[in-house]
Amino acid sequence: MIIFSKRIVVLFALTILNINVSYSAPPFGGTVWFSKDIITDADPSAFIDLNYKGQENRTMFDRRTGRFSTYYAYLFDARYKQSVTLEILVNPEFSQQQALREARKYARYIGKIPAFLFRDMKEVYIHRGDEGFGGGRGGD
Numbered sequence: 001m002i003i004f005s006k007r008i009v010v011l012f013a014l015t016i017l018n019i020n021v022s023y024s025a026p027p028f029g030g031t032v033w034f035s036k037d038i039i040t041d042a043d044p045s046a047f048i049d050l051n052y053k054g055q056e057n058r059t060m061f062d063r064r065t066g067r068f069s070t071y072y073a074y075l076f077d078a079r080y081k082q083s084v085t086l087e088i089l090v091n092p093e094f095s096q097q098q099a100l101r102e103a104r105k106y107a108r109y110i111g112k113i114p115a116f117l118f119r120d121m122k123e124v125y126i127h128r129g130d131e132g133f134g135g136g137r138g139g140d
Contacts, residue, residue, distance in 0.1 A: 039112050046081040047111030050088075050104050053077060058089050063131035074099035078107035078124075082115040090126045102126050 053075040059068050074090040076099075088107060090099035106126060110118055 039109060043112040045108050045111035046084075046115060047108045048079045048081060050100070050107055051077045051079070052100065055092070060089055060091070060125040060127075062091075062125075062127055064127060064129050074103070076100070076103040076107075078103070078110070080111055080115070080118075082119065084115060084119050086110070086118070086121050086124060088124045088126065091128065093128050094126075099126075 055072050055074055057070050058073045058075070059070050060073060061068050071089075072092050074092065074094070074096060076088040076090070077085050078088055079085050088103040090103055092099075094102060103126065106124060110121075110124070
């Protein structure tokens with residue numbers, strides 16, 4: 001009897017699944033290396049609602065400069081089905097209406113991933129530009 005490690009079985013399964021895939025643009029840069037369909041528009045989202053809380057000075061990491069900076073950010077609470085709430089901070093380089101649109105878009109996409117992957121997330125920072133995505137736990 002041959003015993004396969006879980007890692008080998010998963011690698012084999014991923015290889016088989018990727019053989020006859022039609023390619024289109026992935027939803028986010030970098031997802032193509034794992035699976036271009038890891039998050040799709042057709043996936044359900046656990047996102048429930050978004051609450052605008054106003055603006056405050058907040059320290060946010062900005063990948064464009066590679067450091068933390070203080071911004072008078074737009075603040076939103078995003079609520080999810082699994083009793084998870086996270087704060088979305090949007091750079092004031094966006095208008096309030098644009099900030100709402102961006103916060104809602106990313107809140108919806110975050111809700112498409114399994115809850116155990118985002119339940120410890122505390123904050124999401126949104127800036128203009130096309131720098132790589134990153135994440136943290138809000139300073140703890």
